[in-house]
Amino acid sequence: DIVMTQSPDSLAVSLGERATINCKSSQTILYNSNSKNYLSWYQHKPGQPPKLLIYWASSRESGVPDRFSGSGSGTDFTLTISSLQAEDVAVYYCQQYYTTPWTFGQGTKVEIK
């Protein structure tokens, strides 16, 4: 199975400041034939189902604020929240769909400082 490892486990950021979450896969999730990274990012708030933010490592889902962005390739990826808002408090997960079983990172809890 591909192991997804996120860092940090939690972070506290002031409102309006940048939050950066890292995700590392145990093997490449870049499919050479189409040059796509098989990685998504989800936001999960208590009592709600997860919400898709980013797919193909850097494509923002429709309706997701542009303060959310994804980057990276191969085995190293980053989710950036450029200007943290109160409603962004949540746990964030990276997830690979390169191969089954699909696997998630352990999650990063984002709080307000």
Add this chain to the structure above:
Amino acid sequence: QVQLVQSGAEVKKPGASVKVSCRASGYTFTTSYTHWVRQAPGQGLEWMGLINPGGGSTTYAQKFQGRVIMTRDTSTNTVYMELSSLRSEDTAVYYCSRTPFFDDYRLLYWGQGTLVTVSS
């Protein structure tokens, strides 16, 4: 609009089985995979497997092989996830989710979640 409505909370004893349903509406049921993802208390998200509602084929995470069965009823647009030999570690919120199309990997639509509690 696309909706996935799951069955209600369950309390089961260790060793028992639970069957969670996920009824779909607002789209053609057989045009994409339905996945099951769970979250145990204080833990992260865990992918359990998927089913093709059209043909009924399944792919399960090895961790659940032999204990999970995913089925579907095309007459009611419902997918089922049955987990057997329950243990306390199976206490979790179980979600169904679907991608928009077969060749689309976005878990875009989610059920509301079903809490399964395993306790003696």
